[in-house]
Amino acid sequence: MNLKQLIEAPEKYIKNSFMIGFAGTSYPLLFLKKIRDYIQLQCGLKMLYIDMQDAELAQIRAQLEMSFLGHQNIYWLGDLSTLSLKNYMQWMTYLSNYKGPHSILFFTTKEFSDKNMKLISLPEQIDYIFFKDLLSLWSPEDRERLRYTAELIFKKVGVLSLDHVMQMVEYAQVLGSARSSFLNDWLTSIIKPESSLFNLSGALFAGDKRSFLKQWRQLQKDYEFPFWMSYFSEQFFRAYYYISCKKNNNHIEARKIGFRLPFSFLQKDWKKWEQSIFQDAHQRIVDIDFNLKNGGSEIMLEQVFLLFYT
Structure with a gap:
């Protein structure tokens, strides 16, 4: 069910x-x-x-x-x-x-x-396609306005938590003609930037080179390099074991380890990859961490990304 x-x-x-x-x-x-x-x-x-x-x-x-x-x-x-x-x-x-x-x-x-x-x-994050399945929760007269506003918001943030969706609905019901300016000026202050991280790794795990590199250039300077090392290390680790659980039909464990993985990967993109690519990527992160302590360059991280779109 x-x-x-x-x-x-x-x-x-x-x-x-x-x-x-x-x-x-x-x-x-x-x-x-x-x-x-x-x-x-x-x-x-x-x-x-x-x-x-x-x-x-x-x-x-x-x-x-x-x-x-x-x-x-x-x-x-x-x-x-x-x-x-x-x-x-x-x-x-x-x-x-x-x-x-x-x-x-x-x-x-x-x-x-x-x-x-x-x-x-209940998913940790949902996209616009999933949101459309929720529209029946609201009255018929509200649905068209919600659908239009939601489409604009999801285009900007990619995915939202279920409670962020509820917040979005509250704003959608009162914005009126000020909708566009409000979304441009205030959306990122209301919606946590974590959704951008989901979009980033989601694009990488989808093998979408163009989308990933565009987002990477925008987000790269927002966090210190140690954060990115930790973030991608966790993503690769979880993705490796998520694929293992799914292939063995261990859906309960898959849902556990899938926490913080991008929605698109959990739904379909995991089928694109062999586990070995995430094992390789994770090991390279470990190697980069070691090399950085011995004079290595941060540019080595971008070489890890090549595994997913070459």
Whole structure:
């Protein structure tokens, strides 16, 4: 099950599923609130919230297992990964065996796989194509304005976190004719520059020489050389093991190691490469670090990039 399926048919999944978990590397507060509001509106069910920090399992089992005149509610348990390990395991065991009558939603940053639960993986970053699948979250009269503004923003930043998308929507609904000047003057102050780094490595891992070199010239001086060494070292390391996990159908571990890798690479570009190229690139970073301490040149880093577009 994925996010697009839930948005397209919330009643189908909520009313026929007792357990849906959202999983991600961090808790997207604004986005999950929007999802909850949308589900409640579309399904016409009451949504109740349980404070998991103060809740004892034994105290609320009766609430979750009892229904007044057969009425179904939706319970939101929040971020279960904030619980102690003992409490987390107790809750996951209980939820795995829960048979209704209500629907329960929760979020976690911890990895799990359970055939009795539907799991929706939330991406760390999304692009414009993914955003278009989210448009149904808003009213029909808002969608065209959001689509137009989103297209402009994504052209500038490439990818956004889910909560940045929620911020973007708030601005899009009030900008009006000032949209273009606002985006030119203020966008980079609102959206963290990390998205530019995702675009940079995304272009490199796509083998797009022209796009990569253009972005590299723009960003190169924004960070000190040690940052770039650390950044690309981590990117190559994660990419190597991500490909390994994907080839072995180890999707849970792939999602773990894929954190901070560019969205396009996670979706499709990983298929373009053999693992060995990232192993080679990572080793060259190690060699450059050694050589720099012995009189080497920083220009050697750009020779590493040649692996991906020659």
